[in-house]
Amino acid sequence: MGFFNFEPATLPPEAEALRPEVRAFLAEALKDKRPVDRAWNWMGHDQDFSRKVGEQGWLGMTWPKEYGGGGRTFFERYVVMEEMLAAGAPVQAHWVADRQSGPLLLRFGTEEQRKFFLPQIISGNACFCIGMSEPDSGSDLAATRTKAEKVDGGWKVNGTKVWTSSAHLAHYMIALFRTDAEDKHGGLSQFIVDMKSPGLTVSPIINLAGNHHFNQCVFDDVFVPDDALVGKPGGGWNQVVAELAFERSGPERYLSCIQLILELLGVAAQSRDPAMVEEVGRLSAHALTLRRMSLSVAGKLQRGENPSLEASVVKDVGGVFEQSIPEIAARLVEEEPTLMGGDNFQQVLAFLTMEAPSFSLRGGTREILRGIIARGLGLR
């Protein structure tokens, strides 16, 4: 007993009070979205939508008021996030910045960085991407090779980042560069890179579905000024570990396929097929469980505790769950998935079947997460 601490968390009334407001906002903002659009879930990118969310005061909700933040609780933020995801809102343009880049700057950034970047995030104008993976450094982050060399007034960067989601749309990248070739973990540092920097070339990597989420970013003598360093030189590894705890902690880690659950429910409600009805119930039980686990992680964030271990558990269990949904839908419903034509179920099934492999890769592979959990169990 006692490997994990999933303290039960209940949403306080001020958090619940936000829910009808968010639902009303989304009902209006998303009224023209088709199910297959909603299926993009948090991969959907729409900077205008993000600005509208910012106008509502729903970005940087937990950040201090002195930077324009909402000074609200993680529970209030949780309600906004889960309602956005459940409705399939296109949140990608603000998601990363709101979830991890802003908190990173609050924790490790300079006063100038906070004053400059946080208001842009809060207004929904700044899209951030994350430059961690490289051609030879996927799960093994400490193998990062993209090099930042000290030059007069800043750093000169050379190397390549890959699988960088939204790099083609982002304004800034939080990048992990090697500043010391000798020290494997202690030789990494984080920088904020302006995506318009000369020498930085972003080219698309089209996924198997023909969609463009991620990119290759080549740095060719890119100059990054001194004030772009986040935290201490050599502090990158520890900062990234803290950042990943935020990345893995949210409800997006079990709701990616909610649109397909809804479509399956629609088919089940029409057919009353017992196997489908039962499966919808089973998926509900899983969703109820994951939501409680995820809320418990929000409670940890609210108490200022480190959520890494429990967040990894939620992401692992949630990833298995969301990845199973296209399989279940394809097994139970005798309709072919369709890319062109077909009904909503068929379209959503096709889209999510092809996106699902990424669910246990992005933000830490299943194997990496289970390694973290194994460490929590005292096995490593």
Next chain:
Amino acid sequence: MSELRNILTDSVNGLFGDRVTRELLTRFDETGDDGGIWAEVEAQGLTRPLVSEENGGVGGEWRDAHVLLSAAGFHSAPVPLAETILASWLAERAGLPVPEGMATIIDGSDGSLTITGDGDSAKLSGTVARVPWASKAETAVVVAAQDGGVMVGEVRLSDARDISASQNMAREPRDDVSFDGAPLRVAHLPNDLPQDVILQYGAMVRAAQIAGAMDKVLTQTVQYANERTQFGKPLGKFQAIQQELSRMAGEAAASGVIAEAPFAALDDGQNSEWQIAAAKARTSEAAGVGATVGHQTHGAIGFTYEHSLHFATRRLWSWRSEFGGARFWSRRLGTRAVDRGVENFWADIVSG
């Protein structure tokens, strides 16, 4: 956590941790003898967490019952603690005397049990299969049909016409019981309780026991993986083992989180039916993963009677099917979902 809950947690883990040894569980398997721990369970007031102080209980909350039931599941305690807690609670809620000694609950609300007459002349008849602990318990609190509705009754099991002993895989009594005009005390089912209260609350307590047993199997398996050496290193250092134990740990964590949910809902005055359904469906599914990974990691030694792993895994395999298995409760949840429609699905997940 409340002070009461801390005290109960310490008492129950102290008692079962000390007394429920492999020797005791072996004797229980062979003879049904609990080695005298029931007397201590009662003496420490653990059977009445939900009974008011004036009726000899501790006047606690459902969350207090939850810690007791998780601990009973963790330690494979060979006593009807869950059944007696529910029987005592339901008797008091219905205004019946709180039973003394071991008690169980019987769901006859589907008409399998009927009550005739009222007051001192009330009689109970009918047959119910696989009643937990009936051959050991003194009293059963039943929900039985009468005049198109249901009533709560309290009956002495010595007044049953026949109790035909049977067991689950953990050798816990699961007996067929028939009544033929047995005298009983009757009361109305409180308005705020569903007719299938015994099925629902029975599922809730089993889910808590499953979550406790999942923790036990995880704990035992991690310990074994760290101790057992092969190819010159502990099993737990092999990535293949780490990956599987992590998967099992996720299932154990999920079980713990959802098993607590209906207890919290009851304390907070919220609807518990869907939390119960989710808890029993989810934990019953997880139980298979826990037992499978536990045994795979332990290898052949864990498949022997001599090793203690099976005390928890046999309970997992049994409990997942009792008071409705994963499919039963999934159907309930699914039927609600299709009845309520796509537009209410998310709102219902949020409100439980």
